[in-house]
Amino acid sequence: MSVIVKLLSKFDDSGIRKAKGSFSGLKGAIGAIGIGVGISQITDLLLDSAKAASGDAKSTKLLNTQLVRNAGATKAQIKQSDKFIEKLSLQTGILDDDLRPAYAKFGNVTHNVKDAQKLLTITIDAAAGSGKSQTKIAQAVAKAYDGNTKSLQNMFPELKKSKDVLGDFTTEYEGMAAINADPFMKFNNSMDILKEKLGAVILPLLSDFVDYISKPGGPIDQMSAFLDSFQDPNSDASKMFTNIKDAVKDAFGHVKDFFALFGNGDAMKGFGNVVKTLVMALPALIALKGIMVLASAGKAVAGLVTAMKAIAGANAASSLGGVAGAGAAGISVVMVGVAAIAATQFAAAVATGMADASIKAALAAKGSQATTTTSVFSGSNGQTMSIPNTGDIHDLFGFKAEAAKNAKPNNIINITVTNADPKATVDAIAKYVKLNGALPSVLTTGKYGR
């Protein structure tokens, strides 16, 4: 506790600016870590308010200093002056920062706070009523107060014959500012004044808050320590993130393995193949559904790969040892899959109402071939469909198909449909070709021919 007699004061708002800067940083940090929009909006308002209050405090301080020095204003008069400016600003919609310089000027001229207020009111009213510059009117009014009315009379010729220039001037324009006030500006001013008042409350709180968060061992120190702990591989935080990273890596590895099955060991290529095939052969979604059922049974992407391996059969499984192990055998499996997708369509056609065994002639007429061999599967009405079973055979999607491991260009797959309507089968193939332009590309590039 001490008694302080101030001799000279200094104005330095860098401390407040720094506090505001810290608060901006906090706002940025809050934004960065994604904490709600609401906080961001609140900090915007608080910062605006603090800024307004800081500017207002500076402007008020300047005015008050001049009033004390030039008009000998007492503490009570200073307080009343602040209220007067606020009231005038609210009534007229003119910013308080624009009123203060004129007020200070009148204080300097009149050496009397009351007269200064009176002259300021006249000036504001005349400016609003005549549309002339407030600054120029203020200069003329100040001169008129000192007895030199020439400027004022030149600006307002109707005063030339007046015996009481200032009195008549006041009477003519009294209350004009309030009448002509722009409601929108009045509203804006009210909001600004409110903000300044809020800011005056916020500034010290802001300062305390910054002190709190920046004190040794405070929240900023704690957050720094937490972030630093990531650099220590033995810390719990670091271990947790390592575990997450490993889990993501594993999952991604399984997904990569899965798609590599379809792309000769290249996951991206495999993904492209699968997407292309799925788009071209919508019925394959039925098969995909089967895969997903199996995958869900495994409850993981790893289960999906296992399921694929299981579907491909024991022999294939041995040749599908992940990305590294995928080679020519991998290609053959993919081909089987694609062929089987096409076969799925045929089978669907067969299973839905065919009666004739041979479709060969009809297919030939359409530019396709169909010959009977093996691997029969049946429809619910006794229909059957055979797909040749020569060489490597893999059971995929529930259908038997010929592997193309050793297939040559223009190799032909012969499909036999028995007890089915050959026309329906041919139509199904023809419709597929019409809709999709061709059979799946892998079929037309020589692995499987028509």
Add this chain to the structure above:
Amino acid sequence: MASDVVFNAKALIKDLEALKPGITKQLKKDIRQVVKPMQTDIKSAIPSVNPFSSGVRKVANTRGRLAWGAGKPANTVTISFKTGRSRKTATTALSALVVSSPATALADVAGKGSGEVRRPVTNAYPYKDGERRHRTTTQGQKMIRHLRSKRASNFVYPAAEKSLSSVQAEVKLVIERYAAKVNRKLN
């Protein structure tokens, strides 16, 4: 107590130092010289005898941190010159006279309030294993009455006000004189 406001005081000192290293020391000396009479006035206005003491009975603690003259002489008045900023307020004292003895400061401001007890019973506060509250004593009121009867309070400002306006003007002149040196150099 209105005092003039200096803007960019810190920058001024920085520029002065850049202009002539060590010149700030001279500036402080000049201010001290101007303020010295007022400092002496205040020192002499501070009671030389403990105003809290009473021939009849004790009216306040005479020991501890708030004892008269404890830690530093009761009439310690220092001249302060600070260019540092404040986090809480934009306008702060650049130069001031500080009466820093706690007992002196206490005696100076004591008795300015009504002395009315705001809370006859205190709020609950932790005590041993539980809480307790106690009634507010009348010691403070007695102390104020005693200080008033001896007219022992409110001595710093009356002493300062004798020469405050002239000293303020002189201090400002000193600052302006040094600011002019920087301005001359800049121009």
